[in-house]
Amino acid sequence: MLDLALNVAFAAFGLAFLLAAFRLLRGPSAPDRILALDTLYVDAVALALLLAVQQDSAAYFEVALLIALIGFVSTVALARFVARGDVTG
Amino acid sequence: MSRLFPRPWLSGALFAAALMFWGVAPLPLAGAALLALVLPLGLARVGAPSSPLARPGRAARLAAVVLWDIVVANVAVARLVLGPPGRLRPAFVAVPLDAPHPQVAAALAMIVTMTPGTVSADIDEGCTRLLVHVLDTGDPARVAADIKLRYERALMEIFGCSTSR
Amino acid sequence: MRAAIEVLISLLLVAGGFFGLVGAIGLVRLPDFLMRLHAPTKATTLGVGGALLAALLYFVGSGRWIVHELLIAAFLFIGAPVSALMLAQAAIRARLPSRAPLAEAGEDEERPG
Numbered sequence: 001m002l003d004l005a006l007n008v009a010f011a012a013f014g015l016a017f018l019l020a021a022f023r024l025l026r027g028p029s030a031p032d033r034i035l036a037l038d039t040l041y042v043d044a045v046a047l048a049l050l051l052a053v054q055q056d057s058a059a060y061f062e063v064a065l066l067i068a069l070i071g072f073v074s075t076v077a078l079a080r081f082v083a084r085g086d087v088t089g
Numbered sequence: 090m091s092r093l094f095p096r097p098w099l100s101g102a103l104f105a106a107a108l109m110f111w112g113v114a115p116l117p118l119a120g121a122a123l124l125a126l127v128l129p130l131g132l133a134r135v136g137a138p139s140s141p142l143a144r145p146g147r148a149a150r151l152a153a154v155v156l157w158d159i160v161v162a163n164v165a166v167a168r169l170v171l172g173p174p175g176r177l178r179p180a181f182v183a184v185p186l187d188a189p190h191p192q193v194a195a196a197l198a199m200i201v202t203m204t205p206g207t208v209s210a211d212i213d214e215g216c217t218r219l220l221v222h223v224l225d226t227g228d229p230a231r232v233a234a235d236i237k238l239r240y241e242r243a244l245m246e247i248f249g250c251s252t253s254r
Numbered sequence: 255m256r257a258a259i260e261v262l263i264s265l266l267l268v269a270g271g272f273f274g275l276v277g278a279i280g281l282v283r284l285p286d287f288l289m290r291l292h293a294p295t296k297a298t299t300l301g302v303g304g305a306l307l308a309a310l311l312y313f314v315g316s317g318r319w320i321v322h323e324l325l326i327a328a329f330l331f332i333g334a335p336v337s338a339l340m341l342a343q344a345a346i347r348a349r350l351p352s353r354a355p356l357a358e359a360g361e362d363e364e365r366p367g
Contacts, residue, residue, distance in 0.1 A: 001260060001261070001264050002260050002263060002264055002267075004264070005263070005264035005265075005267040005268050006267060008267070008268050008271055009267040009268060009270060009271035009305065009308075010271075011271070012270075012271030012272060012274055012275040012301075013271055013274050013275070013301070013305070015275055015278070016274045016275045016277065016278035016279075016298070016301075017278075019275075019278035019279060019281060019282045020278050020281060020294075022282060023281050023282055023290075029287060029345070029348065029350050030344075030348075031287055031341050031344050031345045031348065031350065032287055032290065034341060034344075035281065035287075035290065035291060035294060035341055036281065038294060038337055038341075039277065039278060039281055039294040039298055042294070042298050042299065042302050042330065042334075043274060043278070043298065043302070045302055045326065045330065046270065046274055046301060046302040046305040046306075049302070049305045049306055049308075049309040049326075050267070050305060050309075052309050052312075052313075053263075053267075053308065053309050053312045058313055058322075061309075061322035061323065061326070062322070064322070064326050065322050065325055065326050065329075068325075068326045068329040068330055068333070069329055071329075071333070072329045072330075072332075072333035072336075072337070075333065075337040076333070076336060076337055076340060079337055079340035079341045079343075079344055080340055082341075082344040082348070083340055083343050083344035083347055106321060106324075109320070109321045110321045159296070159300060160300070163273060163296060163297060163300050166276075166280075166292065166293075166296060166297060167272075167273065167276045167297065170276055170279060170280035170283065170284070170293055170297070171276065171279065174283055174284055174285055174289075175285075177284075177289065177353075179286075179288065179289050179352070179353050198335065198339060199332075199335040199336075202295060202296075202334070202335035202338050202339065203295075203296065203299070203331070203334070203335055204296075205292070205296045205297075206292070208288070208291055208292055208295060208338055208339075208342060209335070209338070209339050209342070210288070210339070210342035210343070210346060211339075211342065211343055211346060212339075222288045222291070222292075222342065224289060224292045
């Protein structure tokens with residue numbers, strides 16, 4: 001039962017990942033691509049969490065934490081850059 | 090003491106979190122203490138506003154309301170997303186804020202974004218007006234009234250600011 | 255007891271996957287940027303929240319990993335509205351095409367030129 005649910009979740013988040021990648025390539029505007037990138041990293045966090053359960057290894061939490069941390073900072077930096085033209089101002 | 094620890098709650102939480110993360114041993118203890126000392130001092134130094142909660146119990150109740158709203162209304166949004174997109178009626182709604190309080194405005198903007206169907210699009214400089222984008226509505230005025238009634242009033246109680254303006 | 259928790263974990267995983275997928279479908283399907291912004295900020299965040307809760311329940315008892323889950327949740331749930339607000343501001347300033355009537359919003363925006 002858990003295996004089946006895991007496979008369903010893997011398929012769902014994997015498909016979500018592909019759809020976000022499609023939007024990343026398609027655009028059309030810069031905010032669209034940033035939003036797609038944002039979705040990509042959140043889906044990657046979810047996939048890492050699923051791997052943690054599937055492999056029964058808590059080490060994947062480190063992976064998920066790193067992706068979440070870097071993804072958050074980079075999305076905010078990119079969005080700020082597009083909104084104002086520089087990151088620190 | 091309050092000079093050394095301008096945010097005692099934050100210092101305590103940082104210390105506890107660091108110890109949970111690193112385990113209890115001499116080096117982590119030193120690191121946790123350093124974190125608990127330096128980070129709040131730095132925050133106070135750059136003038137980050139500290140926000141004492143006037144009513145913590147009310148905050149817990151609001152958090153429960155918001156969590157419930159997120160789960161329930163996400164189902165509605167799922168139906169909107171999967172249905173025919175041509176039928177959606179998006180709109181911008183300006184929500185006037187009753188008190189120009191930066192923490193209330195920020196918290197309200199985050200709540201509005203996380204509750205489905207609405208996304209905060211802009212806050213003006215003086216925190217007097219929140220611009221909200223609604224995914225599908227036939228009555229924008231009611232959306233604004235709902236936001237004020239359901240979340241803003243509670244937030245103003247929590248941060249202890251008066252309605253008078 | 256273990257079986258009941260396993261059922262709960264399975265439900266959370268499937269629900270999380272569903273909302274994660276809805277978020278991505280919205281990202282691809284919805285017609286303009288501000289409408290697309292709705293899908294990932296909420297559905298995807300709720301989806302990964304489900305996966306996070308499932309993983310948390312799965313590892314309950316092995317202790318010491320709770321902090322990671324809390325930190326991941328903090329980054330995701332604080333990050334989503336912050337980046338959504340910034341992206342919305344970027345889109346409004348860039349005057350991206352929007353199906354929502356901009357008249358009301360446009361009044362207070364500084365117009366270039």
